[in-house]
Amino acid sequence: xxxxxxxxxxxxxxxxxxxxxxxxxxxxxxxxxxxxxxxxxxxxxxxxxxxxxxxxxxxxxxxxxxxxxxxxxxxxxxxxxxxxxxxxxxxxxxxxxxxxxxxxxxxxxxxxxxxxxxxxxxxxxxxxxxxxxxxxxxxxxxxxxxxxxxxxxxxxxxxxxxxxxxxxxxxxxxxxxxxxxxxxxxxxxxxxxxxxxxxxxxxxxxxxxxxxxxxxxxxxxxxxxxxxxxxxxxxxxxxxxxxxxxxxxxxxxxxxxxxxxxxxxxxxxxxxxxxxxxxxxxxxxxxxxxxxxxxxxxxxxxxxxxxxxxxxxxxxxxxxxxxxxxxxxxxxxxxxxxxxxxxxxxxxxxxxxx
Numbered sequence: 001x002x003x004x005x006x007x008x009x010x011x012x013x014x015x016x017x018x019x020x021x022x023x024x025x026x027x028x029x030x031x032x033x034x035x036x037x038x039x040x041x042x043x044x045x046x047x048x049x050x051x052x053x054x055x056x057x058x059x060x061x062x063x064x065x066x067x068x069x070x071x072x073x074x075x076x077x078x079x080x081x082x083x084x085x086x087x088x089x090x091x092x093x094x095x096x097x098x099x100x101x102x103x104x105x106x107x108x109x110x111x112x113x114x115x116x117x118x119x120x121x122x123x124x125x126x127x128x129x130x131x132x133x134x135x136x137x138x139x140x141x142x143x144x145x146x147x148x149x150x151x152x153x154x155x156x157x158x159x160x161x162x163x164x165x166x167x168x169x170x171x172x173x174x175x176x177x178x179x180x181x182x183x184x185x186x187x188x189x190x191x192x193x194x195x196x197x198x199x200x201x202x203x204x205x206x207x208x209x210x211x212x213x214x215x216x217x218x219x220x221x222x223x224x225x226x227x228x229x230x231x232x233x234x235x236x237x238x239x240x241x242x243x244x245x246x247x248x249x250x251x252x253x254x255x256x257x258x259x260x261x262x263x264x265x266x267x268x269x270x271x272x273x274x275x276x277x278x279x280x281x282x283x284x285x286x287x288x289x290x291x292x293x294x295x296x297x298x299x300x301x302x303x304x305x306x307x308x309x310x311x312x313x314x315x316x317x318x319x320x321x322x323x324x325x326x327x328x329x330x331x332x333x334x335x336x337x338x339x340x341x342x343x344x345x346x347x348x349x350x351x352x353x354x
Contacts, residue, residue: 023090092155144210204275216289218255
């Protein structure tokens, strides 16, 4: 095995499930800009998201086959385990995008894949933490990635509610149940994450980008509530309308309140403490909440008749697009030299063989 083959093997061995956050971010920004009136841009981003999802899924399957120990180690690591749920959320967000184009079969397929993965991961990951943690309590590893448990759950509710007719009506009650589970999980997981955060010394290294998922989890919960409010033909959903609207207002207000705190934390980390670190996929966990916040605000405003929320949500789509461009450029800039080295090595190998 030559050097380029070793590089490829190392990249596959070290591939983290958190890379599916790029799919989540791309899918929700696609929906954001489409709702703001840039339909072909949204279609282009949705296509990019689908291609990234397919490529990452194939890579993860190959990694699971070739490096099962590394995959198991990631699943049992409190700092990494819940990032597997980015796969669920990514599939759910893409299902929503396909559903908005009337592609019911494709949307249902992705929703089914997301649901099966959620049923496995939402029990397996926390069970693994409880059974296999070391002498220190497993919750001490809790960070913002744990809120992906909430995001993955709510993504199922969003995807089910966004299916084309008549499927959205048929899945209204399961969507309501998923929203209910996700809302309860938010309270539980947020308490665990904050407890772990306050129990350790706050440093630039510990205040990681995934804490933005606090806001992303509230935003996707608001979006799920907004879509359920529109399902007036379902009796159980109709009965819970006051709860959905009330919870949506509370969660939106809390998510909005979090934004200045997250921005201040970023200023402290990067500008005051001058924290520098090589690029990692967790930066995509900032883009997703920004995009989801705008979409959730717009859809909730449409559901409850608040035009100012609709206007604000549409304008915020361009902030989300700007964030996506910045992180996408950073991603390309980080990995383009690696691809160039591989091409040069492959070219030299072909030349020697000739």
